[in-house]
Amino acid sequence: MAVVLKRFIGADINDYVSDLARLRMDVFRSFPYLYDGDMGYEAEYIQTYSQSPRSLFVLAIDAGRVVGAATGIPMADETEAFRKPFVERGYDPDSIFYFGESVLLPEYRGQGIGVAFFEQREGYADELGGFTHCCFCAVERPLNHPLRPADYQALDDFWRHRGYEKKPELTTEYRWKDVGQSSETAKTMTFWMKKLNT
Numbered sequence: 001m002a003v004v005l006k007r008f009i010g011a012d013i014n015d016y017v018s019d020l021a022r023l024r025m026d027v028f029r030s031f032p033y034l035y036d037g038d039m040g041y042e043a044e045y046i047q048t049y050s051q052s053p054r055s056l057f058v059l060a061i062d063a064g065r066v067v068g069a070a071t072g073i074p075m076a077d078e079t080e081a082f083r084k085p086f087v088e089r090g091y092d093p094d095s096i097f098y099f100g101e102s103v104l105l106p107e108y109r110g111q112g113i114g115v116a117f118f119e120q121r122e123g124y125a126d127e128l129g130g131f132t133h134c135c136f137c138a139v140e141r142p143l144n145h146p147l148r149p150a151d152y153q154a155l156d157d158f159w160r161h162r163g164y165e166k167k168p169e170l171t172t173e174y175r176w177k178d179v180g181q182s183s184e185t186a187k188t189m190t191f192w193m194k195k196l197n198t
């Protein structure tokens with residue numbers, strides 16, 4: 001059976017919160033995220049989305065099993081830590097739509113689902129209206145990080161092909177516990193942006 005994409009908005013995302021948590025803990029365990037997640041951290045993370053009537057989950061579903069997810073939310077509904085760098089640089093948070101994550105199990109990659117995740121989220125921002133930009137952020141890791149696999153392929157070109165530009169002046173911090181560490185550490189997250197055809 002083919003993978004189907006379905007979207008859920010606002011309160012309708014609540015039925016899929018545990019699927020997103022499972023995928024995030026599984027997929028983000030790999031480099032560069034190295035996220036040693038737990039359900040407590042996930043519950044707190046997802047609150048922002050649960051509380052927004054305009055949040056979006058796009059789910060990739062194979063024979064009833066959720067195998068991938070992409071999320072989005074108006075920047076205005078995000079936390080202060082995310083809005084701050086934009087406000088400081090003169091952007092209006094009301095005009096920016098933020099993508100939380102794209103996570104897809106490895107065996108489903110390379111079939112165009114990641115591209116569709118971007119199209120669906122940009123399409124949703126267009127439908128909502130009033131947004132001039134979409135953005136997301138990615139973790140910074142040193143090139144010589146000891147856990148970087150020799151064959152690791154960064155997603156930068158994939159993102160550039162979707163029309164996104166890295167904005168080194170727009171950064172925030174996220175804290176999580178890395179695989180093999182005993183406590184949370186801060187990570188620098190750099191934003192990527194794309195101007196929408198408004």
Ligand SMILES: CC(C)(COP(=O)(O)OP(=O)(O)OC[C@H]1O[C@@H](n2cnc3c(N)ncnc32)[C@H](O)[C@@H]1OP(=O)(O)O)[C@@H](O)C(=O)NCCC(=O)NCCS
Pocket residue numbers: 027028100101102103104105108109110111112113114115116138155157158159161162
């Ligand atoms: C990001 C992620 C979701 C991308 O998923 P994906 O489904 O493999 O991506 P796609 O297949 O849509 O696109 C990958 C490339 O394959 C191409 N492609 C599209 N359809 C294809 C097909 N049928 N066959 C082969 N390649 C295809 C795409 O065009 C793209 O190449 P391009 O950038 O040169 O255009 C996935 O890599 C992932 O889960 N990574 C780990 C988590 C992560 O780092 N997420 C990002 C930060 S939140």
